Amino acid sequence: MRIPPYYKQPSWQRFLAGAAVGGCISWLIFLFMFGALQERNSALIEKQAVQIKELRGYIQIFQEDYQELNKKNEEMLTIQKIDVKIIGFERYRITDRQSIFEAEEAVKEDLKSLIAKNLTDVYKNKEIIKKTVENKSFKINGKTYELEVKELYFYTTVALIAEIKLAG
Structure with missing residues (x-):
């Protein structure tokens, strides 16, 4: 090819x-x-x-x-509200919710001076707040009760959970 x-x-x-x-x-x-x-x-x-x-x-x-x-x-955060809750009143057979409400309001009234305060200043004085609440006594149904602070939370709202105890 x-x-x-x-x-x-x-x-x-x-x-x-x-x-x-x-x-x-x-x-x-x-x-x-x-x-x-x-x-x-x-x-x-x-x-x-x-x-x-x-x-x-x-x-x-x-x-x-x-x-x-x-x-x-x-x-610059300031305290704007205070919440108080009381627990343990069922143990003492306190059925009067109005008395518990009045005790919560009394604690709020004692802590009312914290409103509009600087958050860091309030947190630094948390022991004083606890002592203030724990030294307060209440008369409910003829018996005297005291509070013991179980939980305390700080932010713009101070949340306080306290347990009620018979004063001794």
Whole structure:
């Protein structure tokens, strides 16, 4: 088998030369377009990287300011409400809910001076608050009762849970 002698025919030579030159030109055009596109994308990526770096800096600044403001606000918290709950009255068969309510209100009245005080100052004086509540005695149905503080929670509301005990 033998290869046909296309090198002797000028039409085939022009066709193959045109295909080779066209392939080279199209490859150069492709490289130019692809390079321009990649250059544009890399410039965009660099620009976005700079923006991201700036925004991360802003976020860091805002987070620091936010934490600083939270600390200041926590320092400025004040007591706004006092909740008192008396438990254990069922053990002494006290069925008079009105007496328990009046005892709770009396304790609230004693602690009313805490309202609008700074939270940290009130927390520092928690032992005084406990002693104030525990030294108070109540007469219910002819018997004298005292309170023992079981739980004491501090936030904008002071929550006090006290157990009633027979005074001895």
